[in-house]
Amino acid sequence: MLARAVFTIWFVTSLIFFLVRLMPSNPIEVYINELIVQYGLPYAEARDQAASLFAIDLDAPLHLQYLDYMAQLSRGNLGDSLRSPGTSVWEIIVAFLPWTLFSVGLGLLISFLLGVLIGMLLAYNRRAFWEPVVSGVASILSSIPNYIIGIVLLVYLGVYWNLVPIHQMRGSRSPGIEPGFTWVFIKDIFFHAALPILTYVLSSIGGWILSMKSSTIGTLGEDYVTVARARGLSEGRITTAYVGRNAMLPLITQLLVSIGFVVGGSLLIESIFVYQGIGYRLLTALSTRDYPLMQGIFLIITISVVVSNLVADFVYGWFDPRVRVAGGD
């Protein structure tokens, strides 16, 4: 399992490497041309500059370049950003990644917890009049793309009904407020992250609600629930330890795996709300053709997905004892 994770990361880094080098519009060559045209540098110098920025040696044959690339990577050198000369890719990533992790993480957590609760509520109250209504809403929410929800929130909450001061909410934090563990700062970052988090929550809660509802309905029909009632256990205990825990099991893997997808979708959400997370930075890197940064960010995103999947495999064993003995796979 661990081996597979490492293999995946290796696979992706190699993929990126070859993509960048072998694409028809070879970004490195393009950059060299740009340098020549814009700054009037001679070819050799432009090449050298490109080489240092991309952290590769352009003279060496491809496979050597590849090995060198991998060596650099293992040392953590991702090269320097093209458009912000002097700043290493790593620095930029470190500056932007935490915001995405913060907003995505909170969004996922809230939507999961709320979704699981509501889902269970729905399963227990199949005959109430509001059950089909809530299920219907959940179904609709889960079918609408997340960026559409983001746009709708922005347009309606911010502009049309003027409920929220969106202009002030741009960005991940307000200028002038010092980062640190101060209450002011914490309030500020929540203020800025509120809409993105709301978007994540609204777009994923539908899925959790429906999954948990069907999982709970299935679990309620299991023998051990009937036996638990025959044993005289209180409904509270049955709901938490007997129904709840078992119904949540399939959702936990879903949760950890979905981290990858939400990180991918952060691109769009962050650009809608102008939230300076890693997705947003990737976009600016894309539009400015900042190739080393693009490479680096993409790599980091993939690594985080792989890591979260790995964590999923390990953590699942903690929840479901039936899987522990086998050790995963």
Added chain:
Amino acid sequence: MTTEALIPKTGIRYWPARFLRGIVRFLKLMSRNKTGFVGFLLFIGFVLLTTVGPLFVPQAKSANIMEIYAPPCKLSQWVEFLRTSWFERVPHSEIKASSAPMCSEHLLGTDSQGKDIFAQIVHGGRDILQMALLTGLISTFVGVALGSLSALIGGGFDAFLTMLADIWLTIPRFPLLAVLATLVKLDNMLFLALLLSVLSWAGLYRSIRAQVFSIKERDYIEAATALDLGMWHIIFSEVLPNMLSYIAISFTFGMTSAIYAQVGLVFLGLVPLTRNWGVMINLAWTQGAIFFKDSVYFIMAPVTAIALFQLSIVWMSRSLEEIFNPRLRTG
């Protein structure tokens, strides 16, 4: 079954009649599931709107600058307009020049260049629809082919593909698309569809493979093998029919993810496609249409169109699921 008696079994009237009967039966099946039927109708509605609509609705032309972001007229304004033009015989142009606040005759108002939004919606859906269908078809085909072959052949082939799929699944798709979009020019729709299908093969492959595996072990397959019915027969008459619901679901899923990807890319301005809903959103965004109350139609029209279209596909898949999986039918 009196209709059966009325329809002749030979002659030129046979095939159209059978076709019609098939359609009626299909409609009856679709209507079993309420949400599914609504989704189906909505979907057909969209298809008609975007394919046939352009024949009736003229292309949006750049109108006067005075009509930028004009919201559609409310009913009262229409009444007022009709009254002044009809009863008081005031010429059309004078009314438009004099009436304030300005409202547009167009159904959904006008955009930043004075073009009719409704017309743009009608014309702008075709790209998206075509791409969705194309991607759906290709990715389903690839997924089904690889998945079933992998499950039936087994061995090293299967192990290799599975490992590849697992790795593939961990790569975040949309960022990869975004990166690829900068490296390669994505202006050809077919190419985009192919690319999307290639990127999303892993998910479908997995679920089809799992299905085929479970079907393979079932008793009726063993019976068919014991009866020496031949591999092709087994595949087409025993295995595939039971997978139809999965295939239908895969198809709709392929469609929805294609729409998501395409609109997302266009919204971010990464793909230079012609005028479609995604482009409308992009334009609305970049031109600041979201910040005014009047211009809200410009952004909300395509947004609503996309949302409803996605919904219709998702709902329709419920009906399809019920049709193909007889066990789900409550009847």
Added chain:
Amino acid sequence: MQEARSKMENKVVDVFKSKVPLTVEDLWVEYQIERGVVKAVRGVSFALARGESLALIGESGCGKTTLGVALIRLLVQAARIPKGEITYWRGNQGIDVLSLTQRELRRFRWRECAMVFQSALNAFNPVLRIWDQILDTAKAHGVMSRGQVRERALQLLEYVQLDPKRVIDAYPHELSGGMRQRVLLAMSLLLDPQVLILDEPTTALDILTQRTIIDLLRRLKEEIGFSMLFISHDLATAAELADRVATMYAGSIVEVGPVEDIFYRPVHPYTLGLIRAVPTVTGEFEALVSIPGAPPDLVAPPPGCKFHPRCPYVTERCRVEEPKLEPFYGEMHSVACFNVQRVQQDTLDLQERYAKYMGGKAA
């Protein structure tokens, strides 16, 4: 007629009342389904004496499981009990089970009367250890301290011939089916109930495990002395474990009596049919007779005796009038049939065996 019936049954019940943990009087259970109302249990009365083991035998769909489940009121939501009384006696105090509040009901279940369902394969919560589930049960009733529970649990596990230390800390999936059945039995005795209801205790098990469980049950009954109501379609199990046997058909008891009586002197055509339909593993080869036809539709059962469409002794009276359960061979053996004499004629071979058996016993 109704009056006469309940008087007769009351007489039987009265006989037991002083030494009895459980009495059921004229119990009716119905379910509402789309087609109509399913009358699953129709006017059942019986008493379960202290330390006695009563077998409830019948085909699937005859209402025996519904009856068992009704005794602890664990019926599905669609079910109703329109009539009847279930009284549980502890010492001299009678508890009306049907009027218990939810809270009291939870206390009642497992503590006074434990029901063990068939196939313990999925009877345990897969994410909790056996010890946690035992503790859950004890905590829900709050009668023992943690240490006491542990001790008793280990004792009981040993009693059912399991390795207590290993099993108590195990997860359910780590134990085999037979082991889980035994754990469930041990758990059922945790709170020392007076009544144990077993629903098809051996049906889902293989022959060898069945043997172990049956022996175990017999031992438990003898040594601990609880009353046991066990529900089964398997006559063989009844022969081994029961003191009294009641056969049930279409929601009512058609014959009830001591186990030897039922096997050697059955007087209801249905009981006779059951006996004749089961081959003996050892012994002479006899012609097997199966009962033709199928159980009746409980939404719209036939008039008169519910068995009459399948009965070889059917008469006109059977088609219109439903027979009541009345004593035949003394107070202990009752039957609901109009044609008992003719049945007796056909069971002379069995009666011979009975005489031999009783003679043997006397000697």
